[in-house]
Amino acid sequence: MNYVIIGNGIAGLSAAESIRQLDSTGHIFMISDEPLEPYCRPMISLVLQGVLDPSKLPIRKSGLYQFLNITPVLGNRVVQMDADRKTLLLSDGQILPFDRLLIATGADPRPIKAAGSHLHRIFFMRNRQHVMDMLEALPETRRALVIGGGLVGFKAAYGLLHRGVDVTMLIRSGYPLSLQVDADAGAMILRELVRHGLNVRVGAGVTAFTGNMAVTGAVLSDGSELPCDMVIIGKGVLPSVSFIPKDKVQVDLGVVVNAHMETTCPGVFAAGDVAESVDIARKTRWVNAIWPEAAMQGRLAGMNMAGRSVACNGSLSRNVIRIFDLDVMTAGWNHPPDDPRFEILTRFHPRSNTYRRLVFEGNRLIGATLVNHIESGGILMTMIQNAIPISIPRRNLLQFPISPKSVMF
Numbered sequence: 449m450n451y452v453i454i455g456n457g458i459a460g461l462s463a464a465e466s467i468r469q470l471d472s473t474g475h476i477f478m479i480s481d482e483p484l485e486p487y488c489r490p491m492i493s494l495v496l497q498g499v500l501d502p503s504k505l506p507i508r509k510s511g512l513y514q515f516l517n518i519t520p521v522l523g524n525r526v527v528q529m530d531a532d533r534k535t536l537l538l539s540d541g542q543i544l545p546f547d548r549l550l551i552a553t554g555a556d557p558r559p560i561k562a563a564g565s566h567l568h569r570i571f572f573m574r575n576r577q578h579v580m581d582m583l584e585a586l587p588e589t590r591r592a593l594v595i596g597g598g599l600v601g602f603k604a605a606y607g608l609l610h611r612g613v614d615v616t617m618l619i620r621s622g623y624p625l626s627l628q629v630d631a632d633a634g635a636m637i638l639r640e641l642v643r644h645g646l647n648v649r650v651g652a653g654v655t656a657f658t659g660n661m662a663v664t665g666a667v668l669s670d671g672s673e674l675p676c677d678m679v680i681i682g683k684g685v686l687p688s689v690s691f692i693p694k695d696k697v698q699v700d701l702g703v704v705v706n707a708h709m710e711t712t713c714p715g716v717f718a719a720g721d722v723a724e725s726v727d728i729a730r731k732t733r734w735v736n737a738i739w740p741e742a743a744m745q746g747r748l749a750g751m752n753m754a755g756r757s758v759a760c761n762g763s764l765s766r767n768v769i770r771i772f773d774l775d776v777m778t779a780g781w782n783h784p785p786d787d788p789r790f791e792i793l794t795r796f797h798p799r800s801n802t803y804r805r806l807v808f809e810g811n812r813l814i815g816a817t818l819v820n821h822i823e824s825g826g827i828l829m830t831m832i833q834n835a836i837p838i839s840i841p842r843r844n845l846l847q848f849p850i851s852p853k854s855v856m857f
């Protein structure tokens with residue numbers, strides 16, 4: 449059996465490990481355009497911050513490929529997939545045949561439309577090399593502009609602030625982490641960012657960058673100008689699907705997969721940030737681009753590729769992040785449409801600066817936001833993940849922390 453895995457991130461690696469557990473003789477090829485062993489992508493922000501040496505990023509001991517008997521094809525990009533011939537065309541001209549294929553190509557940073565985006569010292573923060581390039585530019589950086597108030601934008605801003613750079617965060621929506629949290633939690637986060645010295649501008653985007661070779665400023669949509677000598681674009685990501693024949697493999701935003709992580713093309717699987725599976729809370733297809741999902745989906749895909757039929761009940765968005773002195777946890781669907789079938793309960797405790805917001809649909813909890821006192825988050829996430837019918841008074845779930853007695857079913 450010829451297994452080919454495109455992408456050596458956590459999804460690709462988890463799949464390779466599963467395959468090897470079940471099939472000790474099959475050939476595994478692992479292709480990646482990054483010439484590196486698998487590494488912990490979320491931790492690249494700690495390298496920027498200066499608290500982690502890049503040598504600590506790999507997630508397995510060196511010698512991984514020999515240990516798992518994998519043929520690595522690194523520094524090479526898949527440019528085309530032929531689903532009928534079951535072959536891949538690589539950027540160096542090689543053609544690689546496959547029996548079972550895993551697409552685990554992750555996601556690419558979402559570009560922005562602004563004149564001057566080609567200027568030097570404008571970066572994305574998606575991979576190790578991006579951060580190494582930022583570090584090289586750091587000695588001449590006094591003022592940085594971070595575009596986007598999401599998780600990656602926040603991590604970039606935090607890292608640069610820690611390095612003593614004067615950082616402005618530009619958030620088009622009214623508050624940070626707007627995809628994850630509501631306006632009340634967003635206002636708490638915003639206050640915390642400003643309290644710790646971050647300049648935050650809301651309600652504006654960038655229309656153009658100025659500078660000759662390197663960026664020296666940005667023109668904002670409200671007409672104002674901001675001087676800066678480094679820009680980080682953190683406007684989210686898009687699944688990496690450019691090489692996929694869309695007439696053979698269904699692609700919506702991501703590659704559509706079933707409960708076995710198999711695509712609409714038999715023998716071709718997808719996992720991780722590139723995959724679109726059923727979201728447990730929404731009950732519709734969604735791309736949940738987070739590390740634990742990528743690991744789980746990769747493991748599952750690997751088992752199914754090696755012939756063990758295993759299904760999952762879908763994916764779930766979840767995140768925990770510390771924003772200076774605030775702990776923020778989100779899980780499930782926190783932005784349902786304005787519809788009476790959804791019930792929303794909130795509680796704010798000013799003295800402990802604690803906030804909780806729960807979203808219910810029928811007798812199920814489908815979304816939770818916790819700001820501080822996040823120790824009850826595990827209980828809430830389990831309820832969402834397993835669609836546990838709620839038979840207790842719902843307000844019990846707003847306690848900080850939730851008392852175990854009050855959630856006995």
Ligand SMILES: Cc1cc2nc3c(=O)[nH]c(=O)nc-3n(C[C@H](O)[C@H](O)[C@H](O)COP(=O)(O)OP(=O)(O)OC[C@H]3O[C@@H](n4cnc5c(N)ncnc54)[C@H](O)[C@@H]3O)c2cc1C
Pocket residue numbers: 454455456457458459460479480481482489490491492493524525526527552553554555573574575599600603688691719720721722737738739740742767
């Ligand atoms: C700065 C940062 C912070 C993050 N923080 C968190 C966090 O706190 N919590 C969390 O849950 N998640 C976080 N994430 C997201 C998390 O890193 C991803 O969900 C996870 O890495 C996805 O893994 P993956 O294996 O699907 O894809 P990736 O890790 O993106 O791996 C895909 C690999 O495939 C390669 N590739 C792509 N296209 C091709 C091609 N055509 N040919 C060959 N190779 C290709 C890519 O270059 C890459 O090496 C963060 C991400 C970033 C960037």
